[in-house]
Amino acid sequence: MTAAYDRLKARFARIALLGQAQSMLHWDAAAVMPAGGAEARGEQLAVLSGLSHELLTAPQVAEDLASAEAHGAWDDANLTLMRDAHARAVALPTALVEATARANSACEQRWRTARANADFAMVAPALKEVVRLQRETAAALSAATGLSPYDALMEGYQRGITAADVEPIFAAYETFLADALPRAEALQMQRPRPVPLPGPFPIAAQQALCRDMAERVGLDFTHARLDESTHPFCGGTPTDVRITTRYNDASVAQALLGVLHETGHALYERGLPSAFAHQPVGEAAGMAAHESQSLIIEMQACRSDAFLRFIGPQLHAAFGGDAAPYAPDNLAGLWRRVERGFIRVDADEMTYPAHVILRFRLERALIGGELDVEGLPAAWNEGFASLLGMTPPDDARGCLQDIHWHDGAFGYFPSYTLGAMAAAQLMRAARADLPELDTRLSGGDFTPLREWLRAKVHGQGSRLGFQDLLRAATGKPLDPSDFTAHLRDRYLVA
């Protein structure tokens, strides 16, 4: 029934546009809303979520899905995504959804104080309730999807890859790291310590530079904004994408590399297939796919030797002072430095996966019931020591550091490292397809890379799951050896 499919398309377009409204209200809350608007904003967003859920779970949807027929690869995939979204939505009783929202919100608030006080006991009861409800959610989604409970949660963030795929990849990385990290540290010690860039960096000049670089990477400001927020992010919609950063006049790297990262996310949104705008298949393929796009810009392209040759003189022109610190080698020393640390968000690209591997193992155990909330701090510290050889001095630098679990996000963490690995794999494939890629980057020209990503990733929307997307773009599913090869080239060459 084409009519049934057409009705579904109209309904999912409404749901997508409701989602766009929510996205804009989230951006507003983070970037411009006065503090006094927070309470009403929460209520506005709750109403939009509720209406969206009602649209997705209305009896008419099940009827239409039962008879709908779609023709062609894109519409087929679209219909499959509709079925999956509906199955996941109806699998969860309203009472569970509401209890989860309440528990997440209560725990997240509690967590802010607990982290500030490095006091895990303070948040433990609330987190226990969050985990209990996540286990229930995982079980319900598992029953509806046939996936394992943890995979069913992970699918909510990234389709097309399972914990069974991830586990051996992460185990291999752990082995690689045990060997590579001490070698990288030793090599780094042998080199002269890089000279810090001479500050201060006036905020207005940073803003102008960041905007200019975002445009150079390919962001068109008739369809985008760049603002400030405490936690940088990329939000908005494909035709009105909103990125944020934060400025600090003592450092330009934070804002600039942050903007380049968010620009990678933004280009993905801008490049989604407009023929399927507002349809599930027209959306980004998932969080790991999204992270691959921010990291291919920030880590692969913008910290490459080629781009450092371009950005150095740009920085010197913007901020003046002695030219020597802006030399590519010195910038490489500053921006490509391995350093063991307790905090994930401050980690370099080599140690970052260790932070993710730890969280992946712990959250799987929490959802699977092999670990309880009480045991989390000890398990964290033990796992951290095993991966990075140091023990967190307190839980604020341990299991309290991230908001994710305390806000009910389980199954998300692997996306960071899957994205980093995919970025390396995509970059290698792009370099093979585009021999001029680095020459162009050294002139500040992102056109070939951007067009390649648009064709291979952005323009594919959600037609393919993670592994299939990589297969189509690079000829193989996720292959972590491209990432380790990248790290070897960057950190293990004397």
Place this chain on the structure above:
Amino acid sequence: MTAAYDRLKARFARIALLGQAQSMLHWDAAAVMPAGGAEARGEQLAVLSGLSHELLTAPQVAEDLASAEAHGAWDDANLTLMRDAHARAVALPTALVEATARANSACEQRWRTARANADFAMVAPALKEVVRLQRETAAALSAATGLSPYDALMEGYQRGITAADVEPIFAAYETFLADALPRAEALQMQRPRPVPLPGPFPIAAQQALCRDMAERVGLDFTHARLDESTHPFCGGTPTDVRITTRYNDASVAQALLGVLHETGHALYERGLPSAFAHQPVGEAAGMAAHESQSLIIEMQACRSDAFLRFIGPQLHAAFGGDAAPYAPDNLAGLWRRVERGFIRVDADEMTYPAHVILRFRLERALIGGELDVEGLPAAWNEGFASLLGMTPPDDARGCLQDIHWHDGAFGYFPSYTLGAMAAAQLMRAARADLPELDTRLSGGDFTPLREWLRAKVHGQGSRLGFQDLLRAATGKPLDPSDFTAHLRDRYLVA
């Protein structure tokens, strides 16, 4: 049935919160959205409107309204407002609502070009369709409400006053103006011409001054923002109110008086009864009531002798130069000047009502069928000449100047002058209640006026219609003699 009323309250809260989301998206579109976001924004807003209409017209609403019981004056009024909103919504067939949205949008776009070219023929067919649909809408609302067709439209902007109330008030004003305007002009001619304030006025200094003055009037920026937009407005929500202005470094009056005007609107929203937040009775009482609050701040308080004594030194401190132009008498000469002109939005407070009277008469005739679109330019020019003694040189300075009709807004225009008259009446009552009012204004202290307005107007929400609101606040329904007395004091005293 209290349960039925409770269900209705929950439903109307969802509708109000959807309205708040729409309001924020409108603000975003006007103040910060990149141009490329416009198309998707239109679709987002259409979805929210559609969902809101569905919530309001669902069969459950009629059932609940049939059995609902409310107790107490506020809840009684709330239930009445729910009944009215529902009756108006179900009176209009979906096909009519959709045709109206399309026709309004098409006409408004056409109008932009027509106005730029001063070519009425270019927009006439589109406007004809808009008028045809407005007549149909008015007839349907009339049948549902028992009001006359024009009154039924007017009620959509301001409850509690009818064309039969307005007509004699406007006729009397026409008579007043025929005598007063030439006398005011003659007196003005006898005085020395005021000295312009010495510019330029740096934008950053204007922004700081405007923000400072808005705070002084009573706007709390933990619950508000001040931004820029092409057409200044007040939007947002009661706990997050967003006002805009536009800056021009050749003039400070435009931005400053504009901000004071919008601050009046903003204080109304901020002062609405929070116990009835998200309920119909907790909203502002209508567009004329709203305009009374912007004008009591801008026209009554901020152009008063008392406040000019305060603002002069503030302006001088902000922009420097010769002090003489900042003297209260000179500011009065600049900011309280009558001048016949063709353009409503540029009009002074004495001639402004003439612009509104003309539009009120013409739109009533258009809706009533006594006037057709073809006859509009001639009727406009004839009416304008009769009221202000001049004939517009072209339709861009005549019937093409306002967006309202071309966007389907009929019945709105009277609100401007009803608001101006109500502002004078409220100010007179406030002065009687608060003998210290002008002394306090001359020190830049708005507290007594603001508290009085909060008690008499803001805090009353929509409990009372326009005439009853004035009756409760001032002891009488709209009495235009307070407005003409104000004009005599300000413009007809030698």
